[in-house]
Amino acid sequence: MLTLINTNRMVPVIGPIGLDYIAGSVSQSGIDAELIDLAFAEEPSEAIRGYFSNQQPELVGLSFRNADDCFWPSADWFVGGLKETIETIRSVTEAPVVVGGVGFSIFAKEIVEYTGADFGIRGDGETAIVELIQQLREGRKFSEVPGLIWREDGRIRSNPAAWPSPIRLGTGRDFVDNLSYFKKGGQCGLETKRGCNRRCIYCADPLAKGSELRLREPSEVADEIQSLLSQGIDVLHFCDSEFNIPRSHAAAICDELKRCGLGKRIRWYAYMSVTPFDEELASKMAQAGCAGVDFTGDSGSPAMLQTYRQQHNKDDLACAVRICQANDIVVMIDLLLGGPGETPQTVQETIDFIKKINPECAGAALGVRIYPGTGMGEIAAQELRKGKDSNIRRKYEGAIDLLKPTFYISDALGERPTELVRDLIGGDERFFEPAVEVEGETTEEVDGSNYNYNENLPLIKAIENGARGAYWDILRQLRKGQ
Numbered sequence: 506m507l508t509l510i511n512t513n514r515m516v517p518v519i520g521p522i523g524l525d526y527i528a529g530s531v532s533q534s535g536i537d538a539e540l541i542d543l544a545f546a547e548e549p550s551e552a553i554r555g556y557f558s559n560q561q562p563e564l565v566g567l568s569f570r571n572a573d574d575c576f577w578p579s580a581d582w583f584v585g586g587l588k589e590t591i592e593t594i595r596s597v598t599e600a601p602v603v604v605g606g607v608g609f610s611i612f613a614k615e616i617v618e619y620t621g622a623d624f625g626i627r628g629d630g631e632t633a634i635v636e637l638i639q640q641l642r643e644g645r646k647f648s649e650v651p652g653l654i655w656r657e658d659g660r661i662r663s664n665p666a667a668w669p670s671p672i673r674l675g676t677g678r679d680f681v682d683n684l685s686y687f688k689k690g691g692q693c694g695l696e697t698k699r700g701c702n703r704r705c706i707y708c709a710d711p712l713a714k715g716s717e718l719r720l721r722e723p724s725e726v727a728d729e730i731q732s733l734l735s736q737g738i739d740v741l742h743f744c745d746s747e748f749n750i751p752r753s754h755a756a757a758i759c760d761e762l763k764r765c766g767l768g769k770r771i772r773w774y775a776y777m778s779v780t781p782f783d784e785e786l787a788s789k790m791a792q793a794g795c796a797g798v799d800f801t802g803d804s805g806s807p808a809m810l811q812t813y814r815q816q817h818n819k820d821d822l823a824c825a826v827r828i829c830q831a832n833d834i835v836v837m838i839d840l841l842l843g844g845p846g847e848t849p850q851t852v853q854e855t856i857d858f859i860k861k862i863n864p865e866c867a868g869a870a871l872g873v874r875i876y877p878g879t880g881m882g883e884i885a886a887q888e889l890r891k892g893k894d895s896n897i898r899r900k901y902e903g904a905i906d907l908l909k910p911t912f913y914i915s916d917a918l919g920e921r922p923t924e925l926v927r928d929l930i931g932g933d934e935r936f937f938e939p940a941v942e943v944e945g946e947t948t949e950e951v952d953g954s955n956y957n958y959n960e961n962l963p964l965i966k967a968i969e970n971g972a973r974g975a976y977w978d979i980l981r982q983l984r985k986g987q
C-alpha cells in the first residue's frame with residue numbers, strides 16, 4: 506500500500522492535482538493508495554502520527570509543489586518545513602519516503618540531500634512511482650525507475666527525468682477531495698499537456714516538465730472535465746505552462762469542449778503566451794468557456810523582452826489585449842520587472858505602455874527568482890564570478906544558495922526599487938503592485954494590494970463569501986467593488 510501526503514498548506518488552498526493523477530495510475534496497477542492531506546489538517550504532525558499509529562504502508566510519497574512562494578520580498582521558503590515533515594514521518598514508520606512535485610523537480614538532488622528523503626522522482630509521477638514500488642518489492646534495480654534520485658554507496662544517484670511522451674492520464678479525479686478544494690480555493694486545476702519548448706531566461710517549467718510538448722488527447726481532457734463537473738466543480742484553471750503553445754492543440758481542446766457542450770457549463774482560465782494568438786483562437790476559446798487569460802507579457806520594453814528571450818513584441822501584446830476584449834475574455838498581464846538591464850526608464854516605458862493598452866489588470870512583480878539551470882542562473886553566476894553581487898536580493902545569511910529564495914533586481918533601479926515602481930504606477934488600480942516591507946511584514950498582509958496568493962487574506966475571505974475564478978480576477982473584482 507502507498508500513502509500519499511499533500512504537504513502544501515498555503516492558503517487559499519490549491520488542490521494537489523498531481524496526486525489525483527498519480528492515484529489514478531497506481532490504482533490501475535492494482536496498488537492501494539491512501540491520502541493524508543495536510544492542507545486540511547489543523548496540526549500536521551498530529552495528523553501524521555495519528556495516521557501511522559495504525560497504518561504501515563510500503564512506501565510514503567510526499568507531494569512538494571512550491572519550494573518557495575517566488576515572491577519578493579515575502580520570500581517564504583518551504584524546504585525546511587518539508588525536512589521537518591520527513592523527520593516526523595521517520596519517527597513513526599520504517600517505510601521509505603519518496604518526494605515528487607514541481608517544487609521538488611526544480612531542485613531534485615538538492616532537496617533529497619537537504620531533507621534526508623530516501624528517494625525523489627523528478628518529473629511525472631504516474632508511471633515512475635509504480636515502477637519504484639515494483640523495484641522495492643523485488644529486484645531493487647533503481648536505475649530502471651524513470652526520474653529516480655536515490656542514495657547508493659554514500660552518494661546520490663539520479664536517472665534522467667521522467668517525461669514520458671505522449672501522456673495518457675486518468676480522468677476520474679476521485680482521490681482528492683476536489684469539492685472541498687473548490688469551495689476553499691475557488692477553482693480547480695487540470696492539464697491539457699505538459700512541457701514547454703520556450704527558453705525564457707527565468708522560467709523553471711522546463712526543469713520540472715521538460716522542453717518537449719507532451720499533448721493529451723482532447724477527448725481525455727473533456728472526460729476529466731465531465732468528472733469534475735459531476736463533483737460540482739465548474740470553474741477551472743488549465744495548469745499548462747502556456748495554454749496556446751502549440752496553438753493547434755489549444756484550438757483542438759476548445760473545439761472538443763464545444764463539441765461536448767462543455768463550453769456553456771464551465772468557466773475556465775489559463776496562462777498564455779502572447780504569441781501565437783489571433784481572432785480565431787480567441788473566438789474558439791470564448792465558445793469553449795474561457796473567462797480570462799493571464800498573459801506572460803513580461804515587459805513593454807523591447808530591450809527587456811529581448812533579454813527575457815520573449816518571442817513577442819509590444820504590438821503583439823497590444824493586439825492580444827484587443828482580441829481578448831473583443832471576445833469578452835478578461836485579461837491579466839504578468840510583468841516581470843527588475844531583470845538584467847532593467848532601468849527606471851525601461852520600467853517607466855513598460856508601465857506607460859500597459860496603461861495605454863488597457864488590460865483589465867496587470868501584475869507588477871518586481872524581482873526575478875533565480876533558478877539553477879536557467880538563463881538567469883547563468884547570468885547571476887557570471888556576475889558573481891566577477892565579484893558583482895549588487896543585483897542579488899535575498900533574506901538569508903551566508904553563501905548564495907539558489908535552493909533558498911534568491912532574486913535578481915537590477916541595481917540600476919536604485920536603493921528603493923519597490924517605491925520606484927509604485928510611484929510610476931501612481932495608484933492606478935489596474936496594477937497589482939510590488940509589496941513593500943512594513944516593519945518586517947509585507948503589504949499584502951496590510952492592504953491586499955498585491956497578488957502574492959500566499960496567505961492573501963482578502964482573497965481567502967472573498968472565496969469564503971462565494972467568489973470563484975482565477976485569483977487575479979477575484980482580486981480585480983474586489984478592488985472594483987471597493
Ligand code: B12
Nearest residue numbers: 523566567568571572605606607608629630693694744958
Ligand atoms: C497552474 C499553476 C498555478 C495556478 C494553480 C491553479 C490550480 N487550480 O491548480 C495558480 C495561479 C493558482 C498558482 C498559484 C501559485 N503558484 Co503556481 N503554478 C502553476 C503551474 C503552471 C502548474 C502547476 C500544476 O498544477 N501542474 C500540473 C500537476 C499535475 O503537476 P505536478 O503538480 O507537477 O504533479 C506532477 C509531478 O510533479 C509529480 N508529482 C507531484 N506530486 C508528487 C508526489 C510524488 C510522491 C511523486 C513521486 C511525484 C509527484 O507527478 C505529478 C503528475 O505527473 C506551475 C508551473 C508548471 N508548469 O508546473 C506553477 C508553479 C508550481 N507555481 C509556482 C508558484 C510559486 C505559485 C505561488 C506560490 C505563487 C504565489 N506567490 O502566489 C502560488 C501557490 C498557490 C498554492 N496554494 O499552492 C511555482 C513554484 C516554484 C517554486 N519555487 O517552487 C511554479 C513552478 C511556477 C514557476 N515556475 O515559478 N499556480
